[in-house]
Amino acid sequence: MSLGVAVFDFDRTLVRQETMAIFLRLIAGHGAWLSACCMAGAKASVAPPRARMGVFRAEMLRRTLADKTANQAQDAAERLYPRLGWIAQTTDALARHQDAGRKILIATGSLSVYMPTILQRQGFHVDGLLSTEMEIDGDVFTGRMATASCTWSEKARRVKEWLTNVEGPVWGYGNLPHDEAMLKLADHQTVIPA
Incomplete structure (x- = not known):
């Protein structure tokens, strides 16, 4: 029997910042x-x-990422990590869910370009990462974007798809209004105040 899954948003849920702008x-x-x-803004x-x-x-994304290399992205991700302020309420909850043997899914509008580095640097071992994927040609x-932005209803759609093969209760952590659709998929919802 599965012990379930805990689904976490990232920006303003696990960290205080909106990481993409940084x-x-x-x-x-x-x-x-x-x-x-x-x-x-003009466009x-x-x-x-x-x-x-x-x-x-x-x-x-086009104006800031076009023609940048994977190495440049890795360097920027490493420089981003120390600027982040982690929210103890949710990082502690993530650790409790992991200790209980539940699967951990991060679902975020943030970019796949930097999310794995940030999670690894923080010591998080996750079972799934749903994020906004960027198109890359070689290096x-x-x-x-290679996928739709993993926000609002698109995030909920992708989380629902990921949960298809997972049994057990679902815990959801996010902020409103952005994560409302995703949180509706959870049996246990925790809203992180702004």
């Missing part, structure tokens, strides 16, 4: 990152209201 600034440099913010401002966040994110990022 990572993109580290890999692109402050000036290029600021320019990308301005250009992405998003003329998009239909429901599409604005997606347009902004896609443009930011160079194209700046385009």
